[in-house]
Amino acid sequence: MNSCRICAGPLDEFLDLGRQPLSDAFRLPNDTRDEFFFELRVGLCRSCTMVQLIDEVPREHMFHEDYPYHSSGSSAMREHFTGTARYLLDTELRGPDAFAVELGCNDGVMLRTISEAGVRHLGVEPSGGVARLARGKGIRVRTAFFEEETARDIAATEGRADVVYAANTLCHIPYLDSVFRGLDAVLKPTGVFVFEDPYLGDIVDRTAFDQIYDEHYYFFTARSVRDLARRHGFELVDVRRLPVHGGEVRYTLARAGQREPSPAVAELLAEERTRRLHELDTLRSFASRVETVRADLVALLERLRAEGSRVVAYGATAKSATVTNFCGIGTELIPFVCDTTPAKQGRLTPGAHIPVRESAEFAAPYPDYALLFAWNHAAEIMSNERDFRASGGKWILYVPDVHIV
Template identity: 75%
Template sequence: MSTCRICEGPVKEFLDLGRQPLSDAFPEPGGTEGEFFFRLAVGLCASCTMVQLVEEVPREKMFREDYPYHSSGSSVMRAHFEATARRFLETELTGPDPFVVEIGCNDGVMLRTVSDAGVRHLGVDPSAGVAEVAREKGVRVRTAFFEEATALDIAATEGRADLVYAANTLCHIPYLDSIFRGLDALLKPDGVFVFEDPYLGEIVDRTSFDQIYDEHFYFFTARSVQAMARGFGFELVDVERLPVHGGEVRYTVARRGARTPSDAVDALLVEEETRRLADPATLDRFADAVARTRDELVALLERLRDEGRRVVAYGATAKSATVANYCGLGPDLIAYVTDTTPAKQNRLTPGSHIPVRDPEAFSAPYPDYALLFAWNHAEEIMAKEEDFRAAGGRWILYVPDVHLV
């Protein structure tokens, strides 16, 4: 049994997804020796109910200079972050000389709207490649990991912030004690920290176990975030359900007593209690459902192979590493994965070593079936690839269960 990184309580493991690689490290053909692997297992803290990975991957291995993920790659996500920025400009960033800091700004998709509005801002991201893309868009970026020392330096050189924001980033950071000490130093007395991440309730509901991979260390609920915030002298004051990335929650945290918690916080806490989301039995049932999904997906792909059907995959996502390696998928079952990211093309998927090809390969010719790894963008992708369906192709999805479309 391991120890909780938040409260030092006992963490009981409930799901083991086996030997896994770095989810965003795509080796070149012939360059697979020396790949980094770790055991991907998840546990529940008996004290604060925080669900977390049992084994931590060193941050320098994951968030490298050549980190290939770009937030702007999806039109849906671009619209989401532009709307988020406009909302902040109308709410938290309305005072004299407002200042916002984004943790993990990636390619600057949110801060670009803030920059265009002439509002002071600073992105903090450790991956030099995406940080440079953000700078080319006119976004101010500091290439660094955000932690207490970073926050202290920003406060000293830039002043305190009205808002600190993080999207799909806080769940990546095991050392949240340093993060909250940094927030305490950086935020104005009435400032807020707003972050959005995959929601454990949605992961359990959809059996979307591929949301679990090396970069996602924590899996938040309102209850665990409330306990975490209180432990660091803050308070959860608002929650909002979001449809993006397979279901997320946006949490707003302020210093204790600075703001009155909204009714939405109590409503989500009651819902989680009713669902027994922090009950070990609930998570054990989730683990059983994950195993069933694995068995059904492998059986389907093996049957299609034996029938001579051609199957490819769509979207070399980070989460697809979990599916491919947990299910033992390789080039014998999937001919290739198509992806729009140039940095991934002509390489191999992490651990499973399936070739990654450019989007043009998908229609030259169309396969019989396409396994949709990027299922969280299903509507956008299927609309884009109508010709695939017209040619007789069918999509394979595994969330919330294995089925054909």
């Protein structure tokens, strides 16, 4: 029996997405090295209700010098992180010599606003390439994984923080015991830990199975976060639903007894109970819908090919690796995928080896259909690609089900 990384309780597997590659390992066409694969299985802990991957991928395989994702690559996300920074400046960073630490600061998109406000800050980012981009914007960054030892050194050399923030980072880290010992070391007694990650409730509602890939180890709920925090002397004191990345929740943790939990915490906990979100039957029903989406998507692509329609994909996202490899989609159905990220262009997608081309090739000429892997940025992308629709082109989406728009 597999055991939970949080409480050592038994895990019940409810979804198997098969043999998967590293989601951000885009290969050069002439790269003949063996590709890393692992089994992408998901389980529910019977004891603490934490949903998590059953097999762990070594962190060095995922977060390294050439990590290709840039947080500032989307205008919607730039706006979101600017708003987040202003929220922290207005609430937690108002005192003299305020200090903010960000885990997984990526290219510095959030901390830039903190820096421009003159507030002391430090980013902790293990991927060297994006860390250099942040430094180029004037952000102070330590290239390291955040864990207890890192945090103690930061506290000793920089002082303790008013706020530690993380976006789409905590769910990547299996070893949360060390992270929470680090938070205890680096936060001031009245400091808070604020983090936002994909919300299991939205993943289930939208059948968004592509949110499950190697980098996303945990899938949080208010209940599982509350239990996790209590194990380490913290308390969940606020939650806020966010529309970004297909649905996230921003959680705020404080040391036990320091702050009164907001009504939003009890409201979300009650909603999760009503929805039976932590019950195995609910998650198995989700897994059944995933199988339906796979069958429907492959059937649609095969029908369009038989009819002579030209189909390409848009957005070489990390989550698209889950879709292509789980569904068995290769170049016979999708000849290439367009993406705006220079680091991915000219490479092949993980596992499926679909060529990634620059977005200019999307219009040379326009395809009949475009499979939108970056569905969480649909509004921004469809607005930017209005001419595609004007030419008669149609978008294919698979969240929450397979449909054409």
